Amino acid sequence: MKIVIIDYxxxxxxxxxxAVQRLGYEAVLSSNxxxxxxxxxxxxxxxxxxGSxxxxxxxxxLDKVIPTLKQPVIGICLGMQLMCNHSEEGNTTGLGIFNTDVKRFDKTVKVPQIGWNQITNLESHLFDNVAESEYVYLVHSYYVPECSDEIARTEYGVNYSTALHRDNFYGVQFHPEKSSKTGEQILRNFLKIES
Known part of the structure; x- marks a missing residue:
């Protein structure tokens, strides 16, 4: 299996x-x-x-290439946010894969959210063998409000979409590579998804 990590x-x-190597696979870094x-x-x-x-x-x-990909694609953290229509961060137009916008947390919570938080409402094979309310590691100041592409949710001042899925595209706000056994299982599940 050929796994490419987009290097931009x-x-x-x-x-x-x-993290991919720990699962027994090799990944190539590429911008080609x-x-x-x-x-x-x-x-x-x-x-x-x-914006940058x-x-x-x-x-x-690559902004033209990524939305046309047909194989399973997963965006991680900012990668997921860039797959949305628009982000309040730098008033940035995104790739438009997920039909939603990215908002900044308001002043009622400490920003950025750094550390472990729970994922709930798990609705995808991406979360096979992952228990409801498991903890994952997050570092972010912007979030995706609850939307129709949501496959997992997290609460931090508001309920927000912490994972998204549309067609062959997936996105996770958290860092699976830093989320211990739970993150490892999610990455393993992604690598098993058939195109």
């Missing part, structure tokens, strides 16, 4: 690569459109600021 200068890609298209599974990471990350994607043409 906005991700903690090494920790994701190591043809190599990404030929992958069996694609991981779209993201750490940093939405989208600029990097546009500069390589």
């Amino acid at each position: 200068g906005a991700g903690n890609i090494q920790s994701i690569k190591f 459109a043809e190599e990404i298209k030929k992958a069996d599974k694609v991981i779209f990471p993201g750490v940093g600021e939405a 990350a989208m600029r990097m994607l546009r500069s390589t043409g």
Whole structure:
């Protein structure tokens, strides 16, 4: 199985690569459109600021490639947010894969949310063998409000969509590569999804 982690200068890609290796697979880091298209599974990471990350994607043409992919794709953290229509962070237009927008947490909660929180309302094979209300690791100041693509939910001041699914695209707000056995199981489930 060929696994490609999209390398566009906005991700903690090494920790994701190591997490994949711990599951017994090898992943390739690539920004090459043809190599990404030929992958069996694609991981779209993201750490940093939405506006600059989208600029990097546009500069390589990957903003046009990612929405056309047909194999299973998972966006992680900022990667998931960039797959939405729009983010309040930097007033950024996203890839439009998930038909929802990204909002900033209001001042009633400490921002960013850093640390462990629970995922509930699990509704996908992505969460096979993951118990309701398991803890995952999150670091973010922006969130996706509850929407029709939601497959998991987290509460932090508000209930928000902590995982999304539409067609062959998945997104998780949390970091599976930093979420211990639960995150490992979610990554394993993603790698087993048939295209």
